[in-house]
Amino acid sequence: MEHYQNTIGIVIKTTTIKESDILVTLLTPQLGKIICLAKGAKNIKSSRLGSLQLGNIIKASLYRKNDYLWLSETTTVSQFLRDSKNLTQINLLFYYLEILNYFVAENQQLDGVYQVSESLIKSINDNQLAHFIKNEINFIEILGFGLPQEISDYYQQKKYIDCQKIIKQFLESIIEKPLQSSKLFN
Numbered sequence: 464m465e466h467y468q469n470t471i472g473i474v475i476k477t478t479t480i481k482e483s484d485i486l487v488t489l490l491t492p493q494l495g496k497i498i499c500l501a502k503g504a505k506n507i508k509s510s511r512l513g514s515l516q517l518g519n520i521i522k523a524s525l526y527r528k529n530d531y532l533w534l535s536e537t538t539t540v541s542q543f544l545r546d547s548k549n550l551t552q553i554n555l556l557f558y559y560l561e562i563l564n565y566f567v568a569e570n571q572q573l574d575g576v577y578q579v580s581e582s583l584i585k586s587i588n589d590n591q592l593a594h595f596i597k598n599e600i601n602f603i604e605i606l607g608f609g610l611p612q613e614i615s616d617y618y619q620q621k622k623y624i625d626c627q628k629i630i631k632q633f634l635e636s637i638i639e640k641p642l643q644s645s646k647l648f649n
Contacts, residue, residue: 467526470494471540473580474519475560479505487515487534489523490563490580495572499525499532511537518543518556518584543588555587555595557644558631565638566606575605592623599630608637 472489475496479485483505488498504511514521514537524536543556559580567576579601586594596618603610611633617626635641 467524469522469524471520471522472497473577473584474515474517474521475563477515477517483509485515488564489521490567490577492577493572494570495576496563496567496569497525497532498569499523499534501534501537504534514539516542516544517560518587520581520584541585543584546588548588549590552587552590554644556584558642559583559587559599561642561644562602562634566634573605576602579605592627593621596623596626596630599627603630603633608633 470489470491470493472491474487475490476488477485480500483503485501485504486498487501487504488496490496501511501515503509504515511534519539520541522538522540523534525532525534527533563576563580567573579598583595583598583602586592586598600610600614600618603614611629614626614629614633617623617629631642
């Protein structure tokens with residue numbers, strides 16, 4: 464990576480460190496999944512905090528210093544929580560971002576993952592379950608795990624709820640533990 468770079472990215476995870484600093488995990492089209500430091504982003508005067516909400520697509524200015532990426536400026540391109548969402552939409556977002564975080568390693572760039580992720584988040588935003596599941600299937604295929612026939616059958620039969628349950632079980636079997644986002648509504 465060059466010393467200074469601008470990129471677009473999806474905010475997939477944030478972690479507060481110290482009082483006002485945030486570690487931000489972004490999925491970008493060119494760099495893949497990256498983790499950068501947003502120094503002072505939680506400061507009341509910072510304009511970046513609103514942009515760094517989960518599911519937002521942002522334009523980010525990055526620079527490399529001492530083997531670390533620093534996030535200097537952000538502009539929101541698409542805001543996930545711009546309109547009010549129901550709990551199912553928020554849970555689907557958390558579920559997908561958790562999956563994305565598990566299956567894409569830091570500094571790993573997989574062709575098509577960013578585009579599928581952007582489309583998937585848009586389908587959650589637009590409350591389109593069939594499109595969400597289709598993108599989830601595309602994501603699994605990009606990762607190269609192979610798609611169980613049962614998932615294809617349920618999707619073709621338009622049994623979307625059953626299809627989603629099987630996809631979740633399949634992904635949990637790969638990571639060998641339950642997803643944490645599933646506990647939100649138990």
